[in-house]
Amino acid sequence: MLLRNRTEAGRELAARLAGRQREGRLTDPVVLALPRGGVPVAVEIATALGAPLDVLVVRKIGAPFNPELGVGAVAGDGPPLYDQRTLAMLDLTEDRLGPTVARERTELHRREDLYRGGRPLPDVHGRTVVLVDDGLATGVTARAALRSARGLEPAELIMAVPVCSREAAELVGAEADDLVWLHQPRPFSSVGQWYLDFDQVGDDEVIRILSAAREPRGDAAGDGSADDGGRVE
Template identity: 65%
Template structure:
């Protein structure tokens, strides 16, 4: 195990990012978390950098019979982003996953309303955006979020995670200006194996954390 819990992982990640900020690599940053697991990690980062915290709500599209295996992801009303290699290996098509996409989009809208309560997404144009999650497995959810954010014209787009599969972290350099992933174990199987306490983050914690940073939510 590398981390005691999400907060510990966030403090470790924040220490790396504070170093980069001191070198001038993170000008005018805004921290955006991928809920739910990324929120307590991102809260430590935002606190250390003295900046704002908000969320980008994304939903993973899991493989049939193995929902934790991400084969695609959605953000907002945009089309799904798929891991083409995973689809081919599993013999899946986009059409076969259509019902899963709609189900996940319904849950995505529920969470957006719960976390935002009608509040608009932050304007990231011209700013340094730090997209934070608790780890990278296939990386497809992070890829969908990065592409969503890229279309909003940030000055710089950085993906920051405490731990991840080496190949996933490297592949996401095509979608981010920088990938900060301090721990890239060769024998990576899942994000949770690198946490002593990987308890599920609940909606209540997301809402309370956003409120603590001055982002009122409904709930």
């Protein structure tokens, strides 16, 4: 099982969510992508649902000795979320990670300004929020994003991803009202291994997609299948 690219993955997810929309199961939906990789996936969903597209910026908190090794995540102005099991395995404390959290929060706000140009997040109160990423390995960044989005008081909070690990599905499914996924392969080592094309998404592409999504358009609702696929409720 391999996904061709993020665009194709987004179209498959869009078909499933469009089926729910036709059944009246989505309330005035808003699509929020986790940049950068979630944006090309999310734009396909937003187009199919005729919904606004924006980003919810999340930053990974890396281990001091290996920044690529995520031990937590931070979103918005909320407290950081840590993978306590990983902290224990690495003999790390939250206090020791304070400087890293401060740097990542600064970068988070820089990217929010870069992607939104000073625009606030859309008002999602009482609406269905579809939070989108290109995959879940540990799920810690998605969980931080879900907690941040929950504070905006949506009517329903759906997490949609093309591929996820079983462990991440269990953790993220406990935070979301619904988790929609296409594939849950086992064993699972990384998100990228399940894509034929998993090139890095740059800031320029994110800005281009968001700018194009803000342009007026007609009814772009898709006609996908009503099949719900795998999900945790």
